[in-house]
Amino acid sequence: MTVQANHTLFKPLDGKESGNIEIWFNDEPLTVPAGRSVAAALLASGVSRFRATPVSGAPRAPYCMMGACFECLVEIDGVPSRQSCMVEVKAGMRVRSQEGARDLPPTHPADISLENAHGR
Numbered sequence: 001m002t003v004q005a006n007h008t009l010f011k012p013l014d015g016k017e018s019g020n021i022e023i024w025f026n027d028e029p030l031t032v033p034a035g036r037s038v039a040a041a042l043l044a045s046g047v048s049r050f051r052a053t054p055v056s057g058a059p060r061a062p063y064c065m066m067g068a069c070f071e072c073l074v075e076i077d078g079v080p081s082r083q084s085c086m087v088e089v090k091a092g093m094r095v096r097s098q099e100g101a102r103d104l105p106p107t108h109p110a111d112i113s114l115e116n117a118h119g120r
């Protein structure tokens with residue numbers, strides 16, 4: 001899917017790169033506008049299901065876009081429950097929708113994979 005960076009609801013972050021970049025969403029390549037949050041980039045590229053509720057499986061998507069509602073939770077580079085509206089999108093990111101309750105975190109820091117974590 002190709003996106004026109006100038007034709008989106010969301011403005012690029014000040015001083016950030018413009019144009020399009022490639023990321024992965026649910027193991028599929030996706031072209032998104034750069035210089036935005038992950039949530040804004042996914043919405044601009046037509047993604048409307050970011051997660052499903054743990055109890056009923058109802059679909060959810062970003063609501064506040066400012067870190068207050070937690071409706072935008074996704075897995076980013078293997079780290080679950082990231083607020084996609086608070087993370088800048090980067091080329092090569094691997095983003096997955098979060099279906100139901102997340103797994104428990106590793107009990108020991110050595111069990112945490114930092115591969116592809118973009119330093120976060």
Ligand code: FES
Pocket residue numbers: 039061062063064065066067068069070071072073083084085086
């Ligand atoms: S959209 Fe509300 S916390 Fe991200």
